[in-house]
Each structure stands twice: as structure tokens, then as C-alpha cells.
Amino acid sequence: MQIGIAQINSVIGDFPSNVKRILAAYRECLDAGADLVVTPELSLVGYPPRDLVFKSQFVSKCLQALDYLAGEIREVPLLVGYVDHHHPSHPGKPFRNAVAWLEQGNIQHRIWKTLLPTYDVFDERRYFEPGDSSVPISWNGHRIGVTICEDIWTEDYLQRPFYDRDPVEELTAKGIDLLLNLSASPFHLGKPLLRRAMIGGIGRKAKVPVIYCNSVGANDQLVFDGHSLVTGSNGRITTQLPGFVESCSVIDPFRVVENDAPLGSCDAEQLYHALVLGVRDYVTKCGFSSVCLGLSGGIDSALTATIAAAALGPANVCGLTMPSPYSSRGSVDDSFALAENLGIRCDEVPIRNAFEAIKATLQPVFEGKPEDVTEENMQARLRGLILMALSNKENHLLLTTGNKSELAVGYCTIYGDMCGGLAVISDLPKVRVYEISRWINREREIIPWNTINKPPSAELRPDQKDQDTLPPYEILDGILELYVENQLAADEIISRGFDESTVRWVQRRVDLNEWKRHQAAPGLRVTSKAFGIGRRMPIVQRFVG
């Protein structure tokens, strides 16, 4: 038996184009000899459709597309993910997260997702009613278990035992010789390795091959990394599809190997490819073809520009350097050097005159009050205004360049450097920004070494350095990982050896800046806990701990 794995990139709600994409992948697999073809979870819909499913005609249009697709399928079955109605008068949620087994022009089987993740970035119980039985499908002398994403996430790989059901055990108890899983499993650092371990364990325990077909592509904050897998009945990984690109592969699930196929990429490489894919899909799926961004001469904007150039081509990236009286000439030179290395356009727009005019405008109201952070923010906001003007005038999507460390403690200006439609690196702690930048320069200088090696500065007042305000980034990022990703209390972080006053300062700053993050651009999620849809904090609250 040969199984086609169609690791495809669907666009949310675009049923006509998703049908085309699925059929193209199906035919590619047929040509390569597939006897059955699998696509990712909700492949017909795009994941996650969120509240679009509540639109009165969303699910009926999905079902029309499914019928059309079924009509195109003959003897080689196609498994496709879609949204179905739940019975209108039965208790529960209105929809099913479903898989259709298409064969001979018909929907032969419908499978409902059983375990519905409702944590982190997932909200499936908002929409879906779980399936209540898992039944093997008999086909061609085989008994096949079909599962959807979370259905195979065993409690060892979850934060706690969330479910009182285990679809894999149910299927195994009923007898299967092959397990299929259709997934839309978003990337974060460490996730590809985690999945390899989990799926290998399932194969070993159930003693059957497992075919794991994951989605690829980015939808808003989520990047789906592909990395589809096949494990043999001994749990060894026989095939891994590439990460971060669409790919079709036809494999024999019953092949057994002694050593796992390699993952073959380091952290920096995975992060880089995740962000490149995230930018490309956000920009192009929105209908834009080019982006603009401010180049400060610092490392964050340099890395963002590098990622954008890789995602869209250098001709589609416009940099703008906007020196103020507090900017060093070196910053402007570094920006031009970067632009030259990348082959992107870079214009220079000095902000001194406009800044002075705004200060003069406010002088009657501010009379007698000393300059303070207000004027620093005014510079950042003037730059944001100029970048948005460029975006409006030339129809670029503006990228914002802040990193996670800054966003965490609010070391950024709302409506200033936070302006932009997409926050490319807002889930990268600053130390990762450096790590990836060095990885990008591994063969030749792309990001100017001067940008990487100089002390970071916002250049909003004379001789300002980030470390005048912030703890060293190694320490800040260490505290933030414990406080934001692991959700530890300050006392617990201090007990791990961090300085008490630093920890309490960081805690207070993170809590106080929830309001800024509420208005932040969507950011590409690459860690286990990004600011964004997976972390939902009240703004107005007074808990300290």
C-alpha cells in the first residue's frame, strides 16, 4: 500500500482555492502511485476559521465545496478536513471538526474529532461538539484508524490530563493495522522534536504504523511547520516531510527502519524559516505584495528586514531611516549597509524639523514643564506617522520590528515603533534575535557586524543605551521565560537565584504593560507562550504574584 501525504497550505475561508490546492496535491500523489491520500486537519477550510464558522452561510458553503470535491474523486480515496453541522436540536455546540473519506464520487465516511483542545491558542469547544466513538474503517483488507490532531496527544505530552477519552486506545482495542492523523499543529520552538517523540511512542505502543499529515503555512499569529511524519510499527521515523514548505510525498507505511530519519535543523534555522513563512503568508494572503519598515541601525529592524527580504524578495521591501538629532551617524550608515547587503531600497528622512514643529505646537500647553519621556515618545510616534504615510502612499504593509523582551516590559512606544500590520519578531526574546542574526551571517555578512556588536540603543536621548533602563538581556530574558512562559510567581523566580529587585521590577513592568500589548500588531508565535491569542490576560487587575 502506498499513502500520499499532501502537506498543503490552505487559505482560511477560501473554499474555491483550497479545493484547487487539494485536487492538485491529490493528483500529484496519484501520479506518484498513491492508493490513498491524506490532507491536514480542516484542509478545505484553513485552520483556525475562528468565528467565521458562525456566519450564516459559512458551513453550508464548506459542505458545497466538499460535495464538489467528492465528485472529483474516483477509486483512490481522499481524506479531507472540513467543518460539519452538528444536529440542530441535539445538545451541544453547533459544529463538528470533521474528516471526510471521499471515494467513488461520494463521502464514504465522516469522522468527528474527539479531543477538542481549549487551551493556549485553541478554542475548539467554542465551536465544536466532540465525536463520541472512534471506529476503525475497513478498506482494502486493512483496518484504519483515522484521528484528528489532538486525538493523538496523549497526556504525557499535555500540561495535565485534560481528557477522559483516549481515541488511540479505543481504536487499538477495536483492532487497527494503520493509524492516520490529520493535523493543524502550530509551530513553536521544540514542537517538531516533541511530535517526533510522541508519534514514535504511539507507533511503538499501538504496534502500527502512524501517518501524521500536518498543515503548513501561516494564518495570522500561527505558523504551521509541516514536518509531517511517518513512523513504522516499531515507532521509528521512516519519513519526515520538509519543514515550512508545501510538499507531497508517497510512502509505504509498512516499511520499517532501524534509525529515525533526522529532523535536521537547529533552533535558529527553524525560527528563521518559521518567521519567513509567517511574513510571506501574512502579507500575500492579505493581498499585499510589498512591505516597508523603519531601519534604526539596530539589530531588531535589521533582522526583520532580512526576514522580509527572504519572504518577499528584496525588490518588495522598502526601508526608511529617520535620524533625529540623537541618532548617531553610524546608525544611518549601518542601515544603508544592511540595505545594500540585502538589495533593498532605503530612503533617509530626517525628523528634526518636524519634531521641532510639533514641540513648538505643544509649547503653549506644556509651558514650564521639563522635557521627559513625553518627548522620547513623540519622536517614536513621529517616525510611526511617517512610516504609515509611506505605507498609505505606496501601498506597502508596514512591518513593526519590536522583540519580545521589549514588548514584555513595555520598552516600546505605542502608536510609535509599535505601528505596523504585523509584528515579525515580537515573540523572539532579544537573545534569540542575536542568535538568529549570527546564524544568518554564518557564511557572509548580511546584517552588518557593527549592528550586532554595538550596545543596543533606542537613540531617543543623548547617549541612551537600553541597559540604562533594562537589566542585561540575558538576565531579563531568563526572568521573562520563567514569568511569562512558565507563569511562575516572583518568589519562585527569585528562589532560582535571580536578584529580587530586578525580578519585581520585571514583574511590575510586564503586568503594567498589558494595555499596550492589547493594541499591539499580531505577532508570529514561535515560543510556547507568545503575547497574543494564546495568552489572555485582563488589563484591569491587581494580582501580584
Added chain:
Amino acid sequence: MQIGIAQINSVIGDFPSNVKRILAAYRECLDAGADLVVTPELSLVGYPPRDLVFKSQFVSKCLQALDYLAGEIREVPLLVGYVDHHHPSHPGKPFRNAVAWLEQGNIQHRIWKTLLPTYDVFDERRYFEPGDSSVPISWNGHRIGVTICEDIWTEDYLQRPFYDRDPVEELTAKGIDLLLNLSASPFHLGKPLLRRAMIGGIGRKAKVPVIYCNSVGANDQLVFDGHSLVTGSNGRITTQLPGFVESCSVIDPFRVVENDAPLGSCDAEQLYHALVLGVRDYVTKCGFSSVCLGLSGGIDSALTATIAAAALGPANVCGLTMPSPYSSRGSVDDSFALAENLGIRCDEVPIRNAFEAIKATLQPVFEGKPEDVTEENMQARLRGLILMALSNKENHLLLTTGNKSELAVGYCTIYGDMCGGLAVISDLPKVRVYEISRWINREREIIPWNTINKPPSAELRPDQKDQDTLPPYEILDGILELYVENQLAADEIISRGFDESTVRWVQRRVDLNEWKRHQAAPGLRVTSKAFGIGRRMPIVQRFVG
């Protein structure tokens, strides 16, 4: 028997102050002769705590506060809402949405919420595991059913039959003579009437008195309106506590009346009080004491200023009028007239010079390109920059003044007039803005009649009027209600008699502007479907329907 209803306003995560508030209300009820005192859902915690519950010490600190509270209670029981742990190794979510029955220094009973809303603004299955049995509590010769909020929401009052349990039926079947409900039920227009009908129906069906204790106060986007209720065993409303204020009342639940106590407020009045409470709580719970806002001479900023002055006192509201060359003198005069009527400060900061300086700065980059919407947005963003500078310099929270109709179709400038920490009227359709403004002027002119009567204009180019771009507001708001609140497809809206090209234009504009709303300030929810936490649309999507 006399029951004390403590309709209180808790602060999320502030256990010490919530304990104080609960004890003060408890003692007030004792003094008035209460035999038992009820507080709202999660009264010890504030609703909704959202992801704060995942912080490693949140629930343990909540339990410590509960123990302290229990120690203060003697023979008169107190019912208090809190978050409990679920058993760490039992399958399911980690927490319970719980009520503790405190008596004689101890926690005598713990009740778990059974029906966990996971729709609209609610995410309870993200956090909580449902209770699996509803058991009456015997006390003082009575059998009392204790329920938590959603537990009494019968399927006739929900969008569909969500649940396969009915706690009220379970309790009634086991025999009760009194039903208590602890709620945190957020306001939207029509909700107070809906609750009266539903609770009356429960009393009639179960033939027992119902005590409904609702939370009051605002937390982020949600405004809790109080309006706690008591119905007799004939389903008639014997008592209704006031809306939008804290209140304690001690009542005899077995009293029966023949006519319902009146609700006693019209739509405009309810909306006004909801927004006043929303502003007051957002601003003061955040630790601010004053606000600033831009006054354009238009009705949106005038209504926002009026609400702010009522919420915080006129001395704590700063208006700024920022005329451009396109502003009429009338707009400035109307702003000053409003400020005088309200007794608030108003400064005038003309933006012409700064605007010209910014245009000159961009001239080398924009050379040869005609003026367009870019320059309109630049004016709005310059005003946003100036308002944020005032906010920073004088430590005001900036209020943003856009209405729901504008926000829906993107007739607003991101980082411009959308700047601000709270969007006061962003859930008010424009026709409601007029309705409430006229209601405010019912006895004397507060909002200048000229502001109400002139054609609305953004004044961003010569002689601009809103209706150059938008359909008449009566039509726009009619379409938006069907498209956004009722989630109908364009075809369905057209079939109700709206012009096809107008409907498709509105649909496209609503869909295209999801990205702007993603970065919008939190807005106070007052309709059945606000932009905000209750409506979760993907930004990148291509569904049309």
C-alpha cells in the same frame, strides 16, 4: 427568613480589597437583619480572571483569602464565589468555578458551576471543569438550591441547546424550597429584560422563590449591571436592585406580589449608565484619576466627554481642540461650548504648522505624487500624537471617541483618532450616539444642539461630509446590525430590502478592516455582539458570504 443580597463590585485579582468589600457588605446585611448573605459569582476574585488563574500562585492565594474570610463568619452564612483547584490527577481542566458556603468559621459546602459558557465573551471551558451533580443544601429547615450564573440559563434563552444537563431541574427533582443564583452576567442592551423573563419563568416552573445576585462594575470590556432580582414562587418579581451601582438589600424571599417590580429605565438611560460605569471603573481600577480626549466639535467626542465628566467629575477631564486648515470655526466654538456646559478644561492647539512641517519632511519621498487619503490620515495621526503627548506629560488616560459604525467599516484612522486606552462608545452604532445625546439634553442643553444637528464630518479635507463616503447612518447601522450582530450573509441582508451594492460595500469594508480592530483600544460592550473579546475573527481570510 431574610436574605441579604450583596450586589458588589470586585476588582480582578485584588483578594485583600475584595475580602474587605465582601465583609463590609456582609455586615451591612447583618445590620439589616439578614439570616444568610449572597454575593455574586467569583466575588472574591472578580470576573473574569482569564489567564491569571494559570499563574502559579493565583488559586492558592485565592484559597488563602477564602480561609481568612471564613474565619470572619459566624452563625449567619455567607455565600462567596471563588476559584478552586480541580484534583491534579483527575482528567479535565485544572480549576473549578466555585461557591463556598461559609458558616461558623468554616467552609461548610463547596458548590461547582455545572454549565460552563464557552461562547461569545465567555471562555470557561478553557479553565474550569464542570460539577457533575447538583445537590440541595439543607439549612434551618429549608432545602436550598445553589447555582452559579449559566446554571440557570435554560435553552429557551440561549442561541441553541448547548448543554445536556439542567441543574435547576436536577435540584427541583431532589426537592428545594428556594433557589439561589450567584451571577456575573455582563450587560448588553436587552439583557436586563431578558433576565427578568427567564428568572420569572424559572420561579414559575420550579414553584420556588429565586434569588438572583448579580455582579456590578466594569472589568475591561465587560460592564456588569447589577439589577439583581428576587422572584416569588409565582414567578413575579418582588424586588429588583438598582442598575449600575453597588447595593445591599435584605429581603424575604417568600413574599409574593401580584405585579412585577418595574425595570424602570429606557434604552438610552441604560446605555448611558453602563458607559459611565465602564469609564469610571476602567480608569480608576487602572490607577488613573483623570482623562484627556480630543474634541472635534462632533457628536462622538461630545458624548464621550459627557460620559467621562459624569464618571470622573468635570475637573478630571481635559479636552483638546486641534483645528486644521480644514476645520470650521464652528467646530472649535462647539467644543468650547461643550466644555463650558460640562465644566471641563479645553485647550486649543492648532496643527497647521506641524502638519506642514511633516509634509515638507516627506516631500522628497513623495515628490510628484498627488495628495490623497495619506494626508488625511497624517492629520488624524498628528492629532493622536499630540493627545498622547498630553496624556504622557500630565498623566491622563486618553479616551478614544470612535463609534461602532465607523469602526465597523474602518472609517477611522489607526494610530490617529483610534489612539487611546479605552474606546468609550465603540460599541454604540451612530444612531444610538444621537439617541443618547438627545436623552442627555432632555432637560437642558449639555451637548450643544449645533453639534447634534449639523451633518457629521471628519473635516480632513475641504467641505468633507461623512455621507460623501458612507451610506446614511440609518441604513449603515441597519446593515451592520444584520451583518455583525446577527451574522447574516449579504444575500440574506439584500433579501430584506437593502440595496445590493450598499450591502456588498459594507460587507467588504467590515471584512477588510479586521486588522484595524485587532489593534483597537478595548471598548465597552453594550450590544449583543461588540467588536472585541466576544467576536474573534481571523484577519487573514477570504470568505465572502
